[in-house]
Amino acid sequence: MKRFPLYILLILCLPSFGFDSFKAQVSLDSLQKRYGSSAGQNKLNALLDLSKFYWNIDPAQAIEKSKHALGTAQSLESTPEIIKAMFYVGTAYYYDNQLDNSLDYLLQAHHYAEKNNFKKEIADISMQLATVYYETNRLNKSYSYTIQAFNYYETFGDEGGIAGCENLLGLYYKGIGVFDEAQKHFEIALKIGKKLSRERIIQSVLNDLGSMYAEIGETDKAIGIYQDALQYHKSNGATFKSGAFELDLSQLYIQNGELSKAKKHLDRGYTIAMNLKSKRLYRDYYRILANYHIKNGKQKESVLAFQKLQQYQDSIADDKLSSKIEELDSRHAISIKNQENQVLRDENQEQQLKITRQYIVGLLILMVFISVIFILIIRYRNNLKDNELLHLKNSLVHQHQEELIEAMKRIKVSEDKLRVANDTKDKMFSLIAHDLRGAIGNISNGLRMYLSEEDLDLTEEDKEEFLQALFHSSDNAYELLENLLYWAKNQTSSLSANKQMVDACSIINSNIGLLSDLAKIKSINLFTSENPNIEVFVDWNMINTVLRNLISNAIKFTNKGGNVEIKSEIGEHFVKISVIDDGIGMLPDQIDNIYDGKTTDGTAAEKGTGLGLTLCRDFLNKNHGKMFVSSEVDKGSTFAFIIPRRPMNQEKYLELVEKEPLLFLINN
Numbered sequence: 001m002k003r004f005p006l007y008i009l010l011i012l013c014l015p016s017f018g019f020d021s022f023k024a025q026v027s028l029d030s031l032q033k034r035y036g037s038s039a040g041q042n043k044l045n046a047l048l049d050l051s052k053f054y055w056n057i058d059p060a061q062a063i064e065k066s067k068h069a070l071g072t073a074q075s076l077e078s079t080p081e082i083i084k085a086m087f088y089v090g091t092a093y094y095y096d097n098q099l100d101n102s103l104d105y106l107l108q109a110h111h112y113a114e115k116n117n118f119k120k121e122i123a124d125i126s127m128q129l130a131t132v133y134y135e136t137n138r139l140n141k142s143y144s145y146t147i148q149a150f151n152y153y154e155t156f157g158d159e160g161g162i163a164g165c166e167n168l169l170g171l172y173y174k175g176i177g178v179f180d181e182a183q184k185h186f187e188i189a190l191k192i193g194k195k196l197s198r199e200r201i202i203q204s205v206l207n208d209l210g211s212m213y214a215e216i217g218e219t220d221k222a223i224g225i226y227q228d229a230l231q232y233h234k235s236n237g238a239t240f241k242s243g244a245f246e247l248d249l250s251q252l253y254i255q256n257g258e259l260s261k262a263k264k265h266l267d268r269g270y271t272i273a274m275n276l277k278s279k280r281l282y283r284d285y286y287r288i289l290a291n292y293h294i295k296n297g298k299q300k301e302s303v304l305a306f307q308k309l310q311q312y313q314d315s316i317a318d319d320k321l322s323s324k325i326e327e328l329d330s331r332h333a334i335s336i337k338n339q340e341n342q343v344l345r346d347e348n349q350e351q352q353l354k355i356t357r358q359y360i361v362g363l364l365i366l367m368v369f370i371s372v373i374f375i376l377i378i379r380y381r382n383n384l385k386d387n388e389l390l391h392l393k394n395s396l397v398h399q400h401q402e403e404l405i406e407a408m409k410r411i412k413v414s415e416d417k418l419r420v421a422n423d424t425k426d427k428m429f430s431l432i433a434h435d436l437r438g439a440i441g442n443i444s445n446g447l448r449m450y451l452s453e454e455d456l457d458l459t460e461e462d463k464e465e466f467l468q469a470l471f472h473s474s475d476n477a478y479e480l481l482e483n484l485l486y487w488a489k490n491q492t493s494s495l496s497a498n499k500q501m502v503d504a505c506s507i508i509n510s511n512i513g514l515l516s517d518l519a520k521i522k523s524i525n526l527f528t529s530e531n532p533n534i535e536v537f538v539d540w541n542m543i544n545t546v547l548r549n550l551i552s553n554a555i556k557f558t559n560k561g562g563n564v565e566i567k568s569e570i571g572e573h574f575v576k577i578s579v580i581d582d583g584i585g586m587l588p589d590q591i592d593n594i595y596d597g598k599t600t601d602g603t604a605a606e607k608g609t610g611l612g613l614t615l616c617r618d619f620l621n622k623n624h625g626k627m628f629v630s631s632e633v634d635k636g637s638t639f640a641f642i643i644p645r646r647p648m649n650q651e652k653y654l655e656l657v658e659k660e661p662l663l664f665l666i667n668n
Helices: 007-013 028-037 040-054 059-076 079-095 099-115 119-135 139-156 159-175 179-196 199-215 219-235 240-255 259-276 279-295 299-311 318-377 380-452 460-491 504-521 540-556 588-592 611-622 650-662
Strands: 500-503 525-530 535-538 563-570 574-581 626-632 636-644
Touching: 028 040, 040 059, 040 079, 059 079, 079 099, 079 119, 099 119, 119 139, 119 159, 139 159, 159 179, 159 199, 179 199, 199 219, 199 240, 219 240, 240 259, 240 279, 259 279, 279 299, 318 380, 500 504, 504 525, 504 540, 504 563, 504 574, 535 540, 535 636, 540 563, 540 574, 540 611, 540 636, 574 650, 588 626, 611 626, 611 636, 636 650
Parallel strands: 525 563
Antiparallel strands: 500 535, 563 574, 574 636, 626 636
16 A cells, blocks of 8 residues: 555644744635735745645646745845745645655755754754655655654644654654554544644544555555545545545555445546646546456456556656655755855864964064165165066966966856756756656556456457557657667767768658658558659768658657658759648747757657757758748648758858748749
C-alpha cells in the first residue's frame, strides 16, 4: 500500500505560520479585489494570501503569485516577508509535485529564519521540510526536522503544531516499520485534534492511520477508519486531498473484493481530478482503474487504462530526483559553511586592516622623519628624485589595475559562455531524458504485459494497434538517438559540411523510400508532385537528414488518410524543396517559437524532442541554405528550404538569397 498523500497533512503542518493570519474562507474575488485596491506592504500581503489560496486548487498560479511576492518583498527589503515568500514558493512547488524546487526554496527560507532567529518561522518551515523529506523517502531528515519543529511548538505551547509533529512522527515510524510506535503517535495527534475541535487535524490523522492499517494488511480496519474520515472530507468540499482520499478508499475496496463500492469512490475521485485538472490525480486514477478492470476480468479496458497511465507518469526518474535532492542538500550545507567562512574572513580582514593601518602610521612617521633629514641634507634635489619615483610607482600601479580589469572582463565573458552552454546542455538532456524514458518505458511495459499476461484476450485489431504503438515508440527512440548524435557533433564543432555536387532528386527519392512504411501505418499518401533532375552543391548526408526530419514531422502531425507532398522548384541560384501536409497545422505563436525546443504530440500520440528542427536549421546554415515555414490551423503546414545549385561563399550567398525571391522560378 502506498503512503497516503501528504497534501492532507500539509494543512495541519501550517498553523498560521506566525507572520499574519490567513482566513481560509476568504473568497478568490475578495482577495483579488483587495490585491487590486492596495499598495506597498498591503499589496504584498494580499499577494501572499492569493498564493496560499491557490495552493490546493491551482499550484501553477500559486507558484506565479508567490514568486511575484518574493520579488516585491526583496524590492521592499523586508526580511520577514522575504522569508515568508520563500516559504510560500517552496510550498507551492510542493503542491505542484516539484519536490526538488520545493526543497531549494524551503532550505533557503529555513537558513534565513535561523540567521535572524525567527523561532516561529523556523518551526513552521521545519514542519514543511519534514513533510517534503518524507515524500522523498528521506526518513532520517524528516525525523530531524520534525523534532526541531516539535521542540519549538512545545516552547510556544502551540497544540496544533504539536499535533502536526505527532502525526509526522507516526508517519516516520510507519515508514521504518515500527507500527506500534506509529499507532501511539497517531492516537496522540488524534486526541489533540478532538480536544481542539480541529476537523482538518482529525481528518489527516484518520487518513494516515487508515493508510497504516492498509499497509499491514488489515483492510477491513482501514476501510472502517476511512469511513470515519469520510464525513470530514465531505464537509471540506472538492479539493486535492478529498480526491486522493476517494481514490485510496477505492483501492482498498478493490483489494477487499468489493468492486461496486470501489467503482463508486473511483468515479468520485475522477470527477474531482477532472474539476481540478490535476495530473497527479489523473495518474492515480488510471493506475487504480487498471487494477479495477483486472479484478473485473476486463483485460482490454485494463490495457487502455494502462496506456492512459503512461501519459501522466512523472517526467523525472526517481533516481534523478534523488540525485537532485542530494545535490540540494550538499549545496545548502556548502552555502552555510561558505557563509561561516566568509564571516571568519571578514573578521580576519578587519584585523589585518587594523594591523595595516598601524603599519602605515608607523611607516609614515618613519618616512616623515627620513624626509626631514633628506630635506635638511639635499633639499630640492632629493625631493625631485622622490617625486619622479612616486610618479613611476603610480604609473605601475595604474598599469597593473588596467591589466587586472581586462583579466576580470575576460573571465566574465568565459563564465557567461559556459553558463549558456550548460543551460543548453541541461535543457537538451532534460528533454532527452523525458522522451527517451517515455518511449523505452512504453516499449518495455507494453511487451511485458503482452508476453506475461497469459489471459490477455485481444482481438487481431487490438493486437495490430498495440504493435503499432510499440513501433511508434521504437521509431521515436531511434530518431531521438540519431538526432542527438548529429546535435552532439555539431555542438563540438566536429561536424563539418562535406559539400559536393549531388542530385537533389536522389535525396527526395531516398527519403520517400525510407519513410513510406511509416506513412502506410497511418494510411497517409506520401508522394512527390514535381521532382525534376537537378544538381545542387551540398553535403548529401546533412540535407538528407534535414528532409527526413521534415517528412517525419509532416507524417507525425497529419491525420490518418491525409496527404504529404514533396515538391521541388528550380530557381536561378537555388533549388527550393517543400514538404506540404494537410494536417493539424500550427498557431502563429507556435511558428514564432518553432526552434525553442517545445514539443507537441502527434496525431497518433507520437512523441518528439524539439531537437529535429534545431538540427535542420544548423545543417542548412552549414550548407548556405535557409528554411521557410507557413501554417494554418486544421489546414496543414508547409516547411520549405532552399539550397544552392553551385558553390558560393558566405558573402555571395547573402547577396543572392535576397535576389532569389524576385527571380523567375522555372517550375512555376
